[in-house]
Amino acid sequence: MAAQKADQPVSTPTEEPAWKQRAVERSTQAAKRRAEQRVERFLDAAQAIMAEKGTTDFTVQEVVDRSRQSLRSFYQHFDGKHELLLALFEDAMSKSADQFRTIAAEQATPLDRLRVVVQALFDSSRPTQDATQRPLFTDFALRLLVSHPAEMRVANAPLLTLFADLMVELETAGLLRPGFKPRRAAALTMQTVMFNAQSSGQEGTHPITSEEIWDFCAKGFTLS
Incomplete structure (x- = not known):
């Protein structure tokens, strides 16, 4: 084959016509919306089953049947039950953080914002x-805290960020205990609150109240 002449222009790829780009973009967006809808149906089905059973002890097939979708579709979006539960937990934590930030904004002082x-x-x-x-x-x-601590940290990130922001406000106002870093104080407080809430009812006939948990977190157990 003869070599290309030096002065012969090199051909360049032709750019896709604008109409074709728009058509592909619409198709991609539609596929994304359908995928999001399928995911939401799986999540809603799992939530409904847990509400009925009061436990996470359910099967993937139960979720598939309740959502009226296929098992193949489920595994296109989730690796298995664990990933489905993790998605639900992350979503719950993110929504909780947004809700808590809203109620905190209604309070006048940094301490009141953290209290609520x-x-x-x-x-x-x-x-x-x-x-x-x-x-x-x-x-x-x-x-999850025991078996997948890294995943737990990711799921808790929005809530931890909120607590850290509130601790920074306390520090700025001169109300945070000297020597405590805001993010570390936030993590300790979150862990104390969530562990005691999740094990509530195991301490006998006098369960811990939200007022008690706040009093403990805010003052500790010393007289100072």
Whole structure:
């Protein structure tokens, strides 16, 4: 084959026509919306089953049947039950952080903002009054903390950020204990609140209240 002449222009790839780019983009967006809808149906089905059973003890097939979708579709979006539960837990934590930030903004002082968030987290993480469980918090979260600590840190990130922001406000106002770093104080407070809420009911006939957990977190157990 003869060599290309030096002065012969080199051909360049032709850019896709604008109409074709728009068509592909619409198709991609539509596929994304359908995938999001399928995921939401799986999540809603799992939530409904947990609400009925009061536990995370269910099968993937139950979720598939309740969502009226296929098993193949489920595994296109989730590796298995653990990933489904993790998605539910991350979503719950993210929504909780948004809700808590909203109620905190209604308070006038840094200490009051932290107080309402501590109490709201405690109340939302404990068993319900009719003795049914919030299984994502009382069952799955405790197991996740032990078996998958890295995943737990990711799921807790939005809430930890909120607590850290509130601790920074305390520090700025001169109300944080000297020597405590805001993010570390935030992590300690969150862990104390959530663990005690999730194990609530195991301490006998006098369960810990949100007021008690706040008093302990804010003052500790010393007289100073």
